[in-house]
Amino acid sequence: MSAAFINLVQRLQNGLIVSCQAPVDSPMHHPVVIAAMAQASINQGAVAIRLDTPAHVQAVSGQITAPIIGLWKQQIPEFDVYITPQFHHALAIAQAGADIIAIDATLRDRPGSETLESLIARIQTELGKPVMADVDTLDAxxxxxxxxxDLIGTTLYGYTAATQHQTPPGFDLLAQMVAAIDNPIICEGGIASPNMARQAMTLGAYAVVVGTAITGVDLQVKAYNVALQTALS
Incomplete structure (x- = not known):
């Protein structure tokens, strides 16, 4: 890892990364709203922001100085890999202003001829960006x-065929990764309370990503309504 990459990654250490995302059919998905959520998060001490789509990265990059972990979710027919699956997606995210590029690094088949190794190398050398690998298992x-x-996250634990029987957060996976790998390990997925975030840190997480519990208005309201209706039935 280059000195520049090390300095950037160190800005995340022991901190909260807020994922500012929203369903595409939600009014919260507007770039202005996403940017406001990102600014509010940084104002309250978040060390970085995680964003999906070039439009959202661009909207936020001019408003904050904290690192942006950017990705682009793309569904490609016949492939399950969807988080920044190919280099041209990473290029668009980098050009929009992301500081770190997040990619799907599961062991699933990848579209095109590009391997995980070549994708990571191109992002690092051609774009000059560190890579956060989103995984689901220790093998991945x-x-x-x-x-x-450069960074490895538990992001996809519980969201792949190999882990669909598991429910995030992947604390067991986190502990295994910390023990087996020297890379900074990011705990992401299913962190629903400050106490859970603290637990992730005690297990050795380098930083913690929280999304729905902080910025997921649509999913949070839906969950509350379902709970209330269930109580009345």
């Missing part, structure tokens, strides 16, 4: 480390 995390990823 080890493979991502060997492929050269």
């Amino acid at each position: 995390a080890i493979a991502a480390s060997r492929a050269g990823a």
Whole structure:
């Protein structure tokens, strides 16, 4: 890892990263709203922001100085990999202003001829950006480390066929990754309270990403309504 990459990654250490995302059919998905959520998060001490789509990265990049972890969710027919699956998606995110590029680093088949190793190398050398590898299993995390990823996150635990029987947060996976891998390990997925975030840190997380519990208005309101209706039925 270059000195520039190390300095950038160190800005995340022991901190809260807020994922500012919203469903595409929600009014919260507007870039202005996403940017406001990001600014509010930084104002209250978040060390970085995680964003989806070039439009949202661009909207936020001019408003904050904290690092932006950018990604672009793209559904490609016949492939389950969807978080920044190809280099041209990473290029668009980098050009929009992301400081770190997040990619799907699970062991699932990838679209095109590009391997995980070549994708990571191109992002690092051609775009000059560190890579956060989003994984679902320890095997995927080890493979991502060997492929050269700068950060590795538990992001996809519980969201792949291999882990669909599991429910985030992946604290067991987090502990295994911390023990087996030298890379900074980011705990992401299913963190629903400050106490859970603290637990992730005690297990060795380098930083913690929280999304829905902070910025997921649509999902939070839906969950409350479902609970209330269930109580009345």
